[in-house]
Amino acid sequence: EAGVVQSPRYKIIEKKQPVAFWCNPISGHNTLYWYRQNLGQGPELLIRYENEEAVDDSQLPKDRFSAERLKGVDSTLKIQPAELGDSAVYLCASSSWGGANTGELFFGEGSRLTVL
Amino acid sequence: QKEVEQNSGPLSVPEGAIASLNCTYSDRGSQSFFWYRQYSGKSPELIMSIYSNGDKEDGRFTAQLNKASQYVSLLIRDSQPSDSATYLCAVFLSSGSARQLTFGSGTQLTVLP
Numbered sequence: 001e002a003g004v005v006q007s008p009r010y011k012i013i014e015k016k017q018p019v020a021f022w023c024n025p026i027s028g029h030n031t032l033y034w035y036r037q038n039l040g041q042g043p044e045l046l047i048r049y050e051n052e053e054a055v056d057d058s059q060l061p062k063d064r065f066s067a068e069r070l071k072g073v074d075s076t077l078k079i080q081p082a083e084l085g086d087s088a089v090y091l092c093a094s095s096s097w098g099g100a101n102t103g104e105l106f107f108g109e110g111s112r113l114t115v116l
Numbered sequence: 117q118k119e120v121e122q123n124s125g126p127l128s129v130p131e132g133a134i135a136s137l138n139c140t141y142s143d144r145g146s147q148s149f150f151w152y153r154q155y156s157g158k159s160p161e162l163i164m165s166i167y168s169n170g171d172k173e174d175g176r177f178t179a180q181l182n183k184a185s186q187y188v189s190l191l192i193r194d195s196q197p198s199d200s201a202t203y204l205c206a207v208f209l210s211s212g213s214a215r216q217l218t219f220g221s222g223t224q225l226t227v228l229p
Contacts, residue, residue, distance in 0.1 A: 104162060106162070109158065
């Protein structure tokens with residue numbers, strides 16, 4: 001079974017430029033999460049989807065961040081414009097319905113963003 | 117006060133020793149508890165879950181939960197150099213329609229050959 005797939009793995013941009021990250025969850029997993037992990041810290045939730053509905057986006061900086069999950073499968077996280085403080089690893093995770101009710105998540109390899 | 121606190125380490129143990137990793141959490145309503153392992157440059161990988169008070173053993177790993185003390189621990193017996201990684205404690209809380217998995221900052225473990 002394929003795991004959570006993310007792209008790109010690495011991205012280097014200058015500040016004020018836009019950037020987008022893509023995620024394909026494990027087949028059959030209806031819950032999808034975007035986390036941000038700063039160096040030396042644990043992951044912090046940005047947004048959680050159940051199917052195509054964003055059910056928790058309270059930690060998403062909505063002035064510059066946006067996300068979508070069309071058709072309830074793949075998801076895209078966008079930052080526009082990027083700031084220096086956005087440099088981090090952006091992790092996508094998915095869970096089954098049961099996993100979403102217990103907290104068992106499966107993570108992708110992450111997208112490492114460097115903003116210069 | 118952080119919701120999930122871990123000793124940041126780094127923690128070093130010799131090969132074959134027992135590594136003990138600790139975690140405390142602030143919300144008494146927390147329901148599920150997890151340990152994720154994260155190798156350098158890699159994504160977190162779930163290695164243990166525990167839902168009720170007591171011990172849960174899986175191979176060389178034992179998770180311990182004490183809800184009264186709001187304390188979770190992970191013991192790694194017969195530590196191997198391949199166990200060298202950052203271990204993240206995660207705590208799950210479900211309330212109404214809200215579901216929240218909160219991670220600690222992680223403890224970096226080094227197992228010395």
